[in-house]
Amino acid sequence: MPLVRLMRRPFFWILALAIAVFALAPVFGNNVALREALILDAVYITLASNLNLMLGYAGYINFGSIVFFGLGGYTCVWLVNSYHWPLGASLLVAGVCVSVLALIFGLGILRLRGAFFALATVGIVEAVQAFAENFTPWGGSSGIYLSGDIFTPLGGPARALWVIYFMMVAVMGLSLYLSYAIKSSKFGLGLLAIGQNEDAAAILGVPTPLYKALVYSASAFLPAIAGGLYFFKSAFIQPSDAFDLTLSTEALVVAMLGGQGTVAGVAIGAFLYEELRGYLLTSSMFANFQLFVSGALLLLIVLFFPGGLMGFIYRHFPRTQKVLE
Amino acid sequence: MKRLYLLAAAAAATAFAATSALAEDTITVGFTASLTGPLNVDSAGQQRGYEFWRDEVNAAGGIKVGGKSYKVKFVTYDDQSVGGRVQQLYTRLINQDKANFLFSPYSSGLTAPATVITEQYGKIMIDSGGAEEKPFETGNKYLFMVITSASHYLSGAIDALKKYDPHAKLALVYSDDPFSKAVLAAAAQQAKAAGLEVVMDESYSPSTTDFGPIVNKIVSSNADAFLGGGHYSDGATLARQMHDQKANMKWISILVAPADDKFAELGPAALGVTVPSQWELQVNFKPQFGPTTAQFAKAFMDKMHAKADYHAASGYTVGVVLQHAIEQAGSIETDKVAAALNATDITTFFGRVKFATDPGHHGLQAAHQMVLAQWQMVNGKLGRQVVWPEEAKSAPIMFPIKQQ
Numbered sequence: 001m002p003l004v005r006l007m008r009r010p011f012f013w014i015l016a017l018a019i020a021v022f023a024l025a026p027v028f029g030n031n032v033a034l035r036e037a038l039i040l041d042a043v044y045i046t047l048a049s050n051l052n053l054m055l056g057y058a059g060y061i062n063f064g065s066i067v068f069f070g071l072g073g074y075t076c077v078w079l080v081n082s083y084h085w086p087l088g089a090s091l092l093v094a095g096v097c098v099s100v101l102a103l104i105f106g107l108g109i110l111r112l113r114g115a116f117f118a119l120a121t122v123g124i125v126e127a128v129q130a131f132a133e134n135f136t137p138w139g140g141s142s143g144i145y146l147s148g149d150i151f152t153p154l155g156g157p158a159r160a161l162w163v164i165y166f167m168m169v170a171v172m173g174l175s176l177y178l179s180y181a182i183k184s185s186k187f188g189l190g191l192l193a194i195g196q197n198e199d200a201a202a203i204l205g206v207p208t209p210l211y212k213a214l215v216y217s218a219s220a221f222l223p224a225i226a227g228g229l230y231f232f233k234s235a236f237i238q239p240s241d242a243f244d245l246t247l248s249t250e251a252l253v254v255a256m257l258g259g260q261g262t263v264a265g266v267a268i269g270a271f272l273y274e275e276l277r278g279y280l281l282t283s284s285m286f287a288n289f290q291l292f293v294s295g296a297l298l299l300l301i302v303l304f305f306p307g308g309l310m311g312f313i314y315r316h317f318p319r320t321q322k323v324l325e
Numbered sequence: 326m327k328r329l330y331l332l333a334a335a336a337a338a339t340a341f342a343a344t345s346a347l348a349e350d351t352i353t354v355g356f357t358a359s360l361t362g363p364l365n366v367d368s369a370g371q372q373r374g375y376e377f378w379r380d381e382v383n384a385a386g387g388i389k390v391g392g393k394s395y396k397v398k399f400v401t402y403d404d405q406s407v408g409g410r411v412q413q414l415y416t417r418l419i420n421q422d423k424a425n426f427l428f429s430p431y432s433s434g435l436t437a438p439a440t441v442i443t444e445q446y447g448k449i450m451i452d453s454g455g456a457e458e459k460p461f462e463t464g465n466k467y468l469f470m471v472i473t474s475a476s477h478y479l480s481g482a483i484d485a486l487k488k489y490d491p492h493a494k495l496a497l498v499y500s501d502d503p504f505s506k507a508v509l510a511a512a513a514q515q516a517k518a519a520g521l522e523v524v525m526d527e528s529y530s531p532s533t534t535d536f537g538p539i540v541n542k543i544v545s546s547n548a549d550a551f552l553g554g555g556h557y558s559d560g561a562t563l564a565r566q567m568h569d570q571k572a573n574m575k576w577i578s579i580l581v582a583p584a585d586d587k588f589a590e591l592g593p594a595a596l597g598v599t600v601p602s603q604w605e606l607q608v609n610f611k612p613q614f615g616p617t618t619a620q621f622a623k624a625f626m627d628k629m630h631a632k633a634d635y636h637a638a639s640g641y642t643v644g645v646v647l648q649h650a651i652e653q654a655g656s657i658e659t660d661k662v663a664a665a666l667n668a669t670d671i672t673t674f675f676g677r678v679k680f681a682t683d684p685g686h687h688g689l690q691a692a693h694q695m696v697l698a699q700w701q702m703v704n705g706k707l708g709r710q711v712v713w714p715e716e717a718k719s720a721p722i723m724f725p726i727k728q729q
Binding site: 033035036037039040043133140141142143145146147148149157158161230233234235236238240241244278281282287290291 | 361363402403405407408409410412413414416417420421434437438440441444445457459460462463464465501502503504506507
């Protein structure tokens with residue numbers, strides 16, 4: 001049983017500990033400000049980890065990962081608003097629908113490789129956004145506004161934000177374990193082979209089209225749920241926010257900074273990136289030139305840590321390779 | 326040495342006393358502005374209005390509550406024009422920065438997420454930068470809006486048309502963005518109610534640069550009145566191409582673009598074009614509270630070295646309305662101030678302000694009227710004149726548009 005095998009490794013427990021600390025940190029002292037900062041971290045970690053399945057393992061650059069997030073958000077908000085579904089069911093349906101859609105998309109566009117694939121993913125973002133802008137049940141370009149009453153089933157707005165936080169942390173945790181499980185499986189090995197040399201992998205018997213479509217679809221499930229939670233929490237969704245290419249690009253940058261292809265690196269990269277942005281935005285010293293400072297820091301990291309954060313750690317502390325995946 | 330310690334302790338104690346005394350007499354107002362991201366230009370205007378109000382109030386000794394004066398302190402962050410960030414920052418403003426009152430971020434799309442947080446903590450938030458009505462239909466108790474909402478943007482134009490040309494044939498051509506669509510959808514209904522005929526109703530992509538085919542369609546629809554537009558570049562291009570292709574409209578109302586002084590660069594194509602505006606420098610309401618338009622415009626020019634626009638005026642008005650409500654309530658407690666806001670019915674230089682109090686629209690602006698400004702020749706130069714409503718006008722209306 002693969003799960004039992006995973007549980008024997010220390011990294012499984014390191015992850016569990018990290019997620020538990022993450023979930024419980026704002027509970028002490030009822031620190032809602034910390035909670036609001038951490039929930040954004042969780043969104044970034046979820047997006048970057050799932051993107052990493054495509055980017056880090058299979059070697060496909062996906063600029064359109066935000067489509068999953070936005071479509072998940074729309075599906076969930078729509079079900080809650082128009083059909084008064086409970087949040088949990090809406091999230092699950094959003095995740096499944098977006099995954100199935102990704103599988104269908106994936107079988108089509110994954111015939112493309114390299115730069116052509118990357119361009120096609122940008123095209124998908126544009127197409128889906130145009131669809132949302134013209135789809136009347138989704139409110140067209142003015143989007144959907146949720147009433148404050150939606151938080152009542154979760155125990156009122158104050159409690160609802162806690163519930164949403166724990167759900168978001170759970171989605172983040174599942175993303176990390178999914179990355180880890182795929183990496184340690186035969187499926188993951190096939191993906192890594194595709195990432196190294198797709199033709200060679202095909203000749204060696206890896207069913208490349210199927211594997212690629214499957215991983216594309218798998219990388220859609222949890223971001224869709226995260227999108228559902230995020231826009232439910234905002235009580236508002238509109239096409240320009242749901243399909244914001246900036247967030248897609250940030251997820252790519254984060255995955256590369258942390259160390260693509262690693263589980264821990266991508267998560268730590270996303271966490272540090274978002275914490276840095278959050279700190280710069282609110283610090284009295286840097287707030288007025290936060291973009292300049294974050295730009296300079298990113299430049300330094302790219303110049304001096306080309307392998308990302310994990311590359312640096314592996315090189316200087318080789319023994320960590322056995323513990324941190 | 327011991328003495329030095331004592332001295333230091335005494336100094337620290339005084340400093341502490343001074344800060345706590347200061348904290349007692351300060352009202353903290355929190356908000357986020359979109360310093361980066363797509364909304365930054367419009368958001369900056371609103372923020373200047375907020376800041377100008379703060380400086381004026383503090384220079385005049387602060388807000389007076391029951392014999393005590395409170396200075397106004399701002400805490401503000403950049404929200405990057407992102408909804409998730411807005412929620413993080415408003416949570417921080419309320420819990421860490423202990424803001425007593427909040428102003429809204431710019432745009433309806435950012436105000437809605439902020440409202441989830443402010444309503445939860447029962448904090449008053451006054452909105453001047455989001456004209457959509459939907460956030461006010463979701464049962465909020467502490468959200469108030471000082472500007473006219475999207476569905477009334479073109480009400481003045483429809484009224485004026487009904488008066489001057491009851492048989493007008495309307496072409497509605499507008500950018501495919503949430504705001505323009507909401508404005509024109511409401512205008513189409515109002516036109517029908519007023520008995521005007523709509524002969525064309527079409528939206529275009531916000532990135533359109535050539536309006537030739539659209540103008541041809543307008544001409545062949547036999548329309549003689551145009552209502553539409555969206556942002557600066559598309560609105561200006563539409564006006565120019567309608568003039569170049571001799572569409573011979575008797576009436577043209579375009580959103581947003583003609584409110585910019587740059588619009589004069591169009592020359593003869595600008596003549597006669599009308600724009601709905603929340604506020605213009607020529608508007609002459611008699612204020613019951615706060616400065617007159619002339620005083621506001623001059624003080625703003627002296628301090629900010631820029632002509633006041635409606636973003637600045639509505640931002641300033643948010644402050645004035647809050648100040649009025651606090652002084653009426655005689656308290657800075659949220660529930661008392663909210664009650665005072667619910668009862669507010671005052672005229673400032675910006676116009677009348679009164680909030681809807683029925684649960685289905687609570688906080689929506691119920692009294693402020695938009696004006697209609699028209700580009701006319703003033704002393705041989707193109708300039709905007711207020712032509713509607715009659716009681717606020719600074720020049721007679723030009724109808725039909727005389728092409729030159």
